[in-house]
Amino acid sequence: MRHSTIAIPLLTTTLATPISTVSDTPLPVLLWHGLGDSYASDGINGIVALIQGTNPGTFVYPIRLEEDPSADSRASFFGNATDQIAKVCADIAKHPILSSAPALDALGFSQGGIFLRGYAQRCAKPPLRSLVTFGTPHNGISEFQNCADTDWFCKGWTGALKTNTWSANVQSHVIPAQYYRDIDPATGNPSDGYIESSNLLADLNNERSIKNKTYAKNLAELEKFVMYEFADDVTVIPKASEWFAEYNETNMQVTPLKKRPLYKEDWIGLKALDEKDGLVFKTVPGGHMQLEDKMLREAFKTYFGPARKNKSLAALVSKGENLEL
Numbered sequence: 315m316r317h318s319t320i321a322i323p324l325l326t327t328t329l330a331t332p333i334s335t336v337s338d339t340p341l342p343v344l345l346w347h348g349l350g351d352s353y354a355s356d357g358i359n360g361i362v363a364l365i366q367g368t369n370p371g372t373f374v375y376p377i378r379l380e381e382d383p384s385a386d387s388r389a390s391f392f393g394n395a396t397d398q399i400a401k402v403c404a405d406i407a408k409h410p411i412l413s414s415a416p417a418l419d420a421l422g423f424s425q426g427g428i429f430l431r432g433y434a435q436r437c438a439k440p441p442l443r444s445l446v447t448f449g450t451p452h453n454g455i456s457e458f459q460n461c462a463d464t465d466w467f468c469k470g471w472t473g474a475l476k477t478n479t480w481s482a483n484v485q486s487h488v489i490p491a492q493y494y495r496d497i498d499p500a501t502g503n504p505s506d507g508y509i510e511s512s513n514l515l516a517d518l519n520n521e522r523s524i525k526n527k528t529y530a531k532n533l534a535e536l537e538k539f540v541m542y543e544f545a546d547d548v549t550v551i552p553k554a555s556e557w558f559a560e561y562n563e564t565n566m567q568v569t570p571l572k573k574r575p576l577y578k579e580d581w582i583g584l585k586a587l588d589e590k591d592g593l594v595f596k597t598v599p600g601g602h603m604q605l606e607d608k609m610l611r612e613a614f615k616t617y618f619g620p621a622r623k624n625k626s627l628a629a630l631v632s633k634g635e636n637l638e639l
């Protein structure tokens with residue numbers, strides 16, 4: 315059985331309960347892990363427990379590309395991000411609990427946050443209510459981190475990237491290369507290589523001349539998009555990327571999101587979202603992905619949980635009287 319390891323409290327409660335109380339049921343949560351992690355790691359299991367401890371009865375789906383945890387971890391380094399997002403969209407669309415929920419909440423760790431934004435912009439079936447990202451390089455990484463001497467995994471992929479980042483081969487196989495974003499020092503704009511060949515980020519951030527309007531429309535339909543940045547992050551370079559800011563390596567200045575065309579011309583719906591109070595910027599202490607239970611619980615309490623927290627979502631839920639969960 316595919317999902318046999320996951321408790322399914324939502325299914326049992328909703329089947330037996332009249333629809334009037336369905337709005338007390340927490341929305342399901344999608345959880346997308348970061349680079350090198352897997353959907354079944356101790357860390358991810360701990361997060362699942364913490365979500366369920368904060369909002370009892372929450373169905374949490376740790377996203378996986380492979381059922382075998384080590385293959386799933388490998389898929390966080392290697393693969394074509396377009397295909398990976400499409401596969402997850404399809405998995406969610408045929409999942410009995412997720413697909414019949416009125417909306418989902420989502421929690422993305424580091425690169426997992428970019429992928430979840432991919433779900434929100436490209437698929438959104440069902441739509442997301444809250445998208446919460448921790449340490450996610452939404453504006454890409456512009457430098458590959460220095461690897462520890464013994465970290466052969468890190469060395470392997472940074473080595474592969476330094477030479478041929480924009481080749482079709484690297485762009486279709488190495489995940490971090492697909493959200494690498496460099497600036498051409500001569501023009502101060504993203505490099506031609508990035509604009510032409512970035513397999514994921516240039517598309518997702520609508521940086522090409524032809525914009526996909528669906529992306530902006532879908533993202534603006536979120537209720538909250540919450541971006542947590544780590545104050546002392548040195549893994550995501552530059553860390554300002556975690557708030558969609560742009561870092562100019564020539565003069566070392568950070569241009570905040572709201573001063574960028576991405577926002578001002580609303581390429582992906584962030585401005586629309588901001589205008590309805592849906593954009594939330596948070597800073598938490600510590601280095602990359604130094605997650606504290608207390609801050610996580612606070613986030614889960616505020617942004618996840620029962621649908622009735624939002625009246626219009628609650629209305630959606632009660633309209634779904636004939637939903638067969």
Ligand SMILES: *[C@@H]1O[C@H](CO)[C@@H](O)[C@H](O)[C@H]1NC(C)=O
Nearest residue numbers: 435436437525526527528529
């Ligand atoms: C825009 O994105 C949607 C969702 O992924 C896709 O179905 C559509 O084909 C895209 N449109 C263009 C013009 O690329």
Ligand SMILES: *[C@@H]1O[C@H](CO)[C@@H](O)[C@H](O)[C@H]1NC(C)=O
Nearest residue numbers: 394395396397482485486513
């Ligand atoms: C990644 O996969 C998509 C969809 O299958 C394909 O259109 C695209 O060309 C691939 N990317 C690269 C860089 O090969």
Ligand SMILES: *[C@@H]1O[C@H](CO)[C@@H](O)[C@H](O)[C@H]1NC(C)=O
Nearest residue numbers: 501502503562563564565566
């Ligand atoms: C980055 O800084 C350089 C040097 O000050 C400047 O010429 C360039 O226009 C800046 N780029 C952007 C995008 O602001």
Ligand SMILES: *[C@@H]1O[C@H](CO)[C@@H](O)[C@H](O)[C@H]1NC(C)=O
Nearest residue numbers: 535536537590624625626627
């Ligand atoms: C509730 O959700 C709807 C639909 O996503 C959104 O338009 C609205 O702004 C939200 N309300 C609050 C109070 O956040």
